[in-house]
Amino acid sequence: MSEFFSAAALVTTIGAGIRYATSYLYAAIGETFGQRSGVLNLGVDGIMLLGAFGAYYVVLKTGDLWLALFVAAVVGLIMGLAMAFASVTLQAEQGISGIGFYLFGLGMSDLLFQKLVGTPLPISGFPELHIPWLSDLPIVGELLFSHSLLVYGAFLLVPIGTYVLNNTTIGLKIRSAGENPAAVDTLGVSVARVRYGTVMFGSMLAAIGGAALTTELGIFQQNLTAGQGFIAVALVYFGAWKPVGVMYGALLYGLVTSVVSQLKTLGIIPRSVSDLASMLPAVITILALVIAVQRERQPAALTKPYERGG
Amino acid sequence: MLLILGADPIKGFGAMVQGAFGGVRQLSDTAAKAVPLLLVGVGITIAFRANVINIGGEGQIVFGALFATGFALLFPNLPGWLLLPGVLIAGFVGGAFWGAIPGALKAYFNVNEILSTIMLNIVAVQVMNFLLQGPWMDPGEIERGSRIPQTTRLAKQADLPLLIKNSRLNIGLLIAIVAAVLVYIFLWRMTEGFRIRAVGFNPHASRYAGMHVQHRVVLALTLSGALCGLAGAILVFGSEAHRFVTDGSAGGFTGSAGFNGIVAALFGGLHPLGTIPASFLFGALLVGANKLQRAVQVPGALIVALNGLIVVFVVSSDIWKRRLAQRIQLSTSRANEAGDEP
């Protein structure tokens, strides 16, 4: 057990947990915006996969990481447009249409991969950023200041997102669209426009999350995300629709996962219960929520399509 | 899409249709595929009426299957007329249990059901893995050393009787249809069911009228989970192998019925009786797609993408249907008004 608490193990575990949480965080923050405006998007996992493949393919063919991010963002925007169209204009049942987008993204990303690439080929990801002086700090340096740009990007989204939601006009419109769309309408703001915006933004972030995942792992495969998108949606609820809360959720999930993995490696968790240990991140997330009894209500208009004129 | 892949789309489509309906065995395969979709879908309609979204279907199917298998492993020598209903009930209970947990978490701790069901899906898979590669592994496998994660061939008395010889169509189909009808009766003709629908319709008004919203939510999720669990039991005891086999994932066992069932429910208008033809059709699409892959030899990934496209199509078509219904309603009411004018 003492090996776990050695500096090397702890630093790696926490660092790995932070990196693991990154793609979740992108998708979850994106989903937060969408849900705040009243739209539930369960297709996040599929969008992540499509964004991941897009980025992977671009890096594979051109080696240009920034172009890859751009392509992923565009893919996300397009999927977001489709989702918004289905949910806002066509007023489809959001939970269900989301599942449809998930299945589509899952299959399409795999199909494209099979047809365009075939056998898995590796790619290089974003390099670790070296911040002068900060990165060289013992322990803390490696822990907090040696990650790639994408990791920092995800965590920067938290204060930016909080600020936008709480202190800007657009944030006000978003929140109102989710709480009381009728009021927003009477003020002359198009609820549909707001929701299109948030859903597309959220999808874009999800796709970037997928890109982050594939560049971090250096590979693409069928179902690369293995359900991450769904967990990201769950994290939005965990965070009570606040970016900070979502961040805590992502970190909790990521850290528990890496801790469990480290304990398995060190043999502290015996192989016989290895599978049971694998469920700990999920169980602990639920428990954490139970203990921290939620008082926040969800946005009143969440999943309810808004129709002009009632 | 087929054209892009270099395959003959007409041949492909023909193969698909033939694969789903082209013969007795094909039809029975379609029906067999439809059974879990129907059960899950009917469960979704209950949950939906109570304004709850149940995406825990995958986990509930697995847990129902686990309970059913456990029952059969515990009592392998019970006579068929006891064992068969026994495993089905066990499946029902297992799924109910796995649906009740998120229900209770929501009702009493305000834990959102989307979060809890997603998390419990993960937990269910790991429990399945643990049991199948540990205490429940076929002793024969351990002996041979091949350690395939599966149970032993479960008691013959629990084999679901086949409706058509040499096919995979078993009485699971009848059970599912009966379940759908029962649910319809429950929701529309019984007080409890009425309460569930009322809660979904207007939770605030119902609270005012004294109906316990919390309990209804728990009930809805429990029932929905129970039906999924029943599907799980049918999957195991109606399977070709008559044992619980896993490849380590939920989808490998359920065929993503937990998700596809949701779509089937929508296709059926979120009404238990409508789900019957809807799941049959959806099952046909899935079975046909597999046959399509074989006939024109395109990568298997196409099927999943197709699955998704079908879903999106279904969802969008639902809108047009609704719009159409609205328009018809509008024109009939206008006609009535015109008629009423003196």
Add this chain to the structure above:
Amino acid sequence: MKRLSTTGILVLVFALVAAACGSGGTTTTAASGTTGASTEPFKVAMVAPSAVTDLAFSQSMYDALLAVQQEMGGESAMEIAYSDNLFVVDDAAAAIRDYADEGYDLVIAHGSQFGSSLQEIAPNYPDTSFAWGTAGETYGQPNIFAYEAASEEGGYVEGVMAAALSTSGVLGVIGPIEVGDAARYVNGFKAGAEAQSSTIDIKVNYTGSFSDTALAATAANTEIAAGADVLTGTAQMVTGAIGVAKGDNIPWFGTQADQTQLAPSIVVASQVYHWEVVIRQIIDLMNQGTMGAQSFVINLANGGEAIAYNPDYALPDDVKQLAVDTIKGISDGSINPPRPAAGS
């Protein structure tokens, strides 16, 4: 209920169209049998749980079929059909039945989760030969062949090499779930490493999933943190671990397929499966009239397993020699890697 009638009509239409198109069933019983008329191509079909391009399990069998097809003279001699990505067991079972119906001579169910279904299917098609793996059980059926890989052998050799290469004395293993082929390989690897060095420390991490790539990457990270300076692993999620190894310049040993292309700088060697050895034997037996009831093992001795060295990795000569000696020892029986033991 408008929706009911709409969907009902749709179903009817479908059925009518189908009745018009379909010619009353695709069941053409396999009358051709296995007498193997020399003018007709040998028809083999394969059902696989993952993509045939997965650079692992499924690909190994598909590549083997292609190789044998070449040997036999191309498509006129051997026809290959495949259905991949069938990880849902019942879907795979339907595919197996369909191929048998369509008169294929040999249907290969390439996945250990398919065996129990095969047990039920095979008796219905006495004129078709079936083969499945990885396992050794033919269920006493006259038309089922079984095949398995003694992956512990290659694992042993790689374990020996890994222990010899390691300077920190710590090795890392990343596995999915402790079952089947994965367990055999890992156990072999551990034994080989321990035989090479009595002080070696092997960290084994079963992540609990065959497909979660990110989790595999995390596991690899934890093993490196625990001091491992050589890594190995099995199952398709292992690409995540290879990515980590590549980033930290840690040597990697692979299995099931040649994983060199995933990280040419650090992959030392891979245990490759050459199922051709089994396929040839099966076809020969079938031509002589035997349709099953035999099981095969690929191992180092019969060439079914081989260690593929990465030519771009500078493997020290003495380590290479160790490997060569170990392979020889296993082949002639003087070295005994852990065989799947009863009750283990």
